[in-house]
Ligand SMILES: [Fe+2]
């Protein structure tokens with residue numbers, strides 16, 4: 001087991017105390033991070049006491065500590081999951097070789113790009129959500145938002161640690177650049193499109209944490225298989241925190257759906273009650289699910305093939321032995337691609353289809369979430385069903401990016417798309433309406449009328465617990 005140093009300026013279990021150079025480098029970056037948090041993080045809540053969990057170790061069960069804390073005083077730490085002794089690379093061309101604890105020279109650029117791309121998403125989401133606190137539907141939800149925000153901040157630390165430790169001067173430059181790009185900035189935007197979309201309502205936030213954080217889960221999970229051991233161990237621990245983000249999303253959308261269904265059951269029109277009609281929720285699901293599917297990259301990708309071949313990024317749960325061939329050679333992946341008016345099945349070598357495989361796993365996971373929402377609708381006697389859009393719908397990236405499809409994946413013409421896309425994606429009027437429902441509720445245990453209370457509170461506290469104490 002690694003030793004956890006909680007007293008250090010930067011809490012860690014990576015032995016910072018014994019590596020003075022690295023410690024100085026990170027302590028130099030720390031004030032820039034704090035300045036970024038104040039400039040670009042949640043507005044106006046930095047003096048309030050938030051009931052937050054803080055990672056204090058990596059042991060199963062007891063890894064987190066809950067207490068009131070002002071966000072700028074949050075103890076952002078660097079934690080790697082404990083490594084297994086003589087771990088071997090378990091996929092790709094280096095199969096069976098010992099894992100790397102230092103960056104292998106020939107994979108340096110690819111690895112740096114993987115880390116920077118992942119790292120860039122972490123502060124991006126904090127920036128996207130910075131205004132949301134002002135309209136939180138309850139103290140419980142306000143706390144959830146800030147929990148997610150501080151942990152995304154810690155995930156940035158995790159990636160910056162790798163850059164500083166393993167990439168020398170380039171890594172330090174990349175770490176600086178993480179704080180200079182900003183979500184939605186015209187000159188210096190975040191790297192990936194979904195992380196430049198505004199998140200200005202709580203429906204957007206919950207869809208984002210359901211669908212976009214879940215993309216994060218799949219990216220992190222495939223990096224957790226990496227032959228570069230520090231990356232594998234960092235991302236393994238990040239996944240522990242990520243689970244809560246996705247749960248916040250799934251429960252949040254679920255509670256909005258439940259509230260609409262409750263009102264309908266009572267013979268009310270959700271719209272007349274400041275709640276969100278289910279067909280509007282569906283449009284937001286369509287939007288965020290499709291934006292998030294774009295994050296997987298091209299279905300047919302030589303880049304993905306090389307990341308796999310070089311042992312840097314594995315398949316989802318690669319280490320569980322669920323794939324027949326750990327080298328993924330010889331097999332083909334079948335992909336339906338548009339060909340004029342029809343769809344043609346094309347075979348691509350499995351290694352080039354790594355993004356498509358990961359997207360398939362993600363899509364199956366999303367369908368399970370949607371089914372849970374639908375079971376709730378069914379139990380309330382409501383006929384409406386939410387549908388997970390097809391991987392083809394509304395894509396800007398990959399083989400479907402140049403074509404139009406209905407949410408169920410049926411090809412449509414440009415003319416049909418123009419005519420019908422307002423049935424499928426949020427319109428300006430929908431967005432205005434959802435915005436009009438947003439207003440802050442700050443009495444403990446009370447909730448805005450568009451969202452049902454959660455099934456339980458946080459860390460065994462009651463729902464009416466004072467999760468935020470305003471200064
Ligand atoms: Fe994250």
Ligand SMILES: [Fe+2]
Nearest residue numbers: 213216242245
């Ligand atoms: Fe997250």
